[in-house]
Amino acid sequence: MFGLHYKLERSAIGFVLAIVVVASIGGFIEIAPLFTIDETVEDAPDMRVYTPLEVAGRNIYIREGCYACHSQMIRTLRDEVDRYGPYSLAVESQYDHPMLWGSKRTGPDLARIGEKYSNDWHVAHLVNPRDVVPESNMPRYGWLIDTTLRTDDLGAHLAALRAVGVPYTDEMIANAPVDAVHQADPMASATGLVERYGAATNIALFDGNAERLTEMDALVAYLQVLGQLTDLPTTTQTAEVQ
Template identity: 60%
Template sequence: MLRLHYNLEKVSMGLVAGIILAASVGGIVEIAPLFTIDETVELPDDLRPHTPLELAGREIYMREGCYACHSQMVRSLADELDRYGPYSLASESAYDHPMLWGSKRTGPDIARLGEKYSDDWHVAHLINPRSVVPASIMPSYPWLNRPLDTDILSDAMATLARLGVPYDDAMIEAAQADAAAQSRPDSDDVDGFLERYGERPALRAFDGDPDRLTEMDAVVAYLQSLGTLTNAPYEIMTVEATDDP
């Protein structure tokens, strides 16, 4: 085998062909399962898509590079289950484009972060992380208090709808109004928001000021949604705990 490899190294084109073949086999092994993903990953009945405000927060989360330090994938290891909660399911990320599972943990995993802390805690943490976590090395994001640009929300939702996210025409058309309504519980648009998204999404002034719509509203709304889009992981953990001898 070593002699074959040694001889192959003498023929440059043969070596290139061998590299291409090896890379192709590895790629096929990784890609092939994706062609059957519709049959192997069953969507939970209660899985909901992100609201326009949460979706805007997700885009800001990616824009600021938060995914580089925080994974969103709880592994099925005892210590992770004890710290973070139920392990992550592929079906939870069915509506995420791109998915943000990751493996880098400079900061903690946030897959189950939703409603773990108050909105005030998140606002303080984003403005000055060391005000609530003295040992934190996370950067500060004071500029998130600026107004939220909602002009591209409808286009973003229309694109996601083409990728299979269940946004209908009414949701897409009302994206800007719904983003504002979710952070203004006393506004006239709340009834429309509830009609389109139901009562499960949080409805409140996330940055503490209902008179303005900010990037802080969007980011906190997104963070508070993590782990709350479906109850499937918690139900599975309950069944597994019941089945254990």
């Protein structure tokens, strides 16, 4: 084995060809699955896109580095399914740019965190995690409830996501700032918001304060939609068990 390697090292052309062959094998293994992507990604007719407020919350989630301690991909292992819920499907990440699957779990996986806890619980947990989970080592994010959410650029964020394949319409992009405000105010007229994003849109007073739209509103709205964009994981995996 070492003799062959020594011979290759003495031949520049042979060594280059060997590198090309090995690199080609690795490249093929990575690229080949892309040719079957249509078979890999499940068909989810009820799949919906993130609302402008949820997009803003996702941006804050990324900005604050939440993905460094929390994954968003439940593996098919029995213990993971028992702990976190139905395993993740490829279709659930089709509108995620970038994807936030992660691999490190200093904190629990959040793929199914949506609607598991109340909005008040999330606010209390983000303001001071030890108030609800005494053993938590998560940092505090209390300033989010005092920081007004910027909305004037939400249309641009949606337009950028449309450029990479998320099916936002011109109407969605044009109404993004208003839709963000209306989603966090149950007393506002949200007819247009529901028409654009569907009856399953979660409209609530996320941070408990109706006086202004905050970054806490956005982050809680995002957390509450995780695992809720489609019912496919629950329906398909229930059928598998039966």
